[in-house]
Amino acid sequence: MATIxxxxxxxxxxxxGIGRGLVERLLDRGNKVVATGRAAAAAAAALEPLAARHPRGLVVSELDAADEGSVEKWAEALKAQHGIEHVDVLINNAGIYSPDGRRPALDEFRQADFLPVFATNAVGPFLVTQQLLRRGLLGAPGGPSTVVNVSSIMGSHGDTTISAVTPGAFSYRASKAALNIMTKTLANDFEREGRRIQCVLVHPGYVKTDMTGGAGYVEVGESADGILKLLEDGRPLNGRWWSFSGEEIPW
Known part of the structure; x- marks a missing residue:
């Protein structure tokens, strides 16, 4: 796609984390950016410095991607309250590793350790995309759109470097694998229907964020810059899975 x-x-x-890094860079490029958080007041407070720098560019809105009612209310407010008529780039970045911060071992896993992770990481991006589509905010007739779903190499069953040697993380891995196949299916369906919507997966790297407890080997800025670069450099996007560093990830 063209320069964003x-x-x-x-x-x-x-x-x-990664989401804030992307918001900051997109604002600095002169885009209008809708940034979401699960609680409106907390989101506004967290993004106050960016709002001060970009008073006309940043819209902060409340969205719990794991709650269908919240997604519907949020999508409706984009048009009714914020005057959004078309979305050029949707980045489904919201995600969790576990519902309570635990990293359970195999024999400690419960059903409750799976369902919230699936609801946020896999079902959430689907619902967000669906609700924007229902309101005519993605693709034709408003113009082309790109849906970017933030996955993880840990959802790959073909990778031999990280996912093959990292133990456990059953719910997180499974949720990202589910996101991957839904993204591929959406990409195929949209292309078949001529909707002018591309869907692409990105692996942001092992980024030093709150989710990782500060562990990792990639800084937030490096990840955000890499994601935007691969979206802009002319490579094929629809139905593909790319690392922030430019390499294609095996399914």
Missing amino acids: TGKTCIVTGGTR
């Missing part, structure tokens, strides 16, 4: 400037962009989970 002067566009309308959405970043879910945009108050911290």
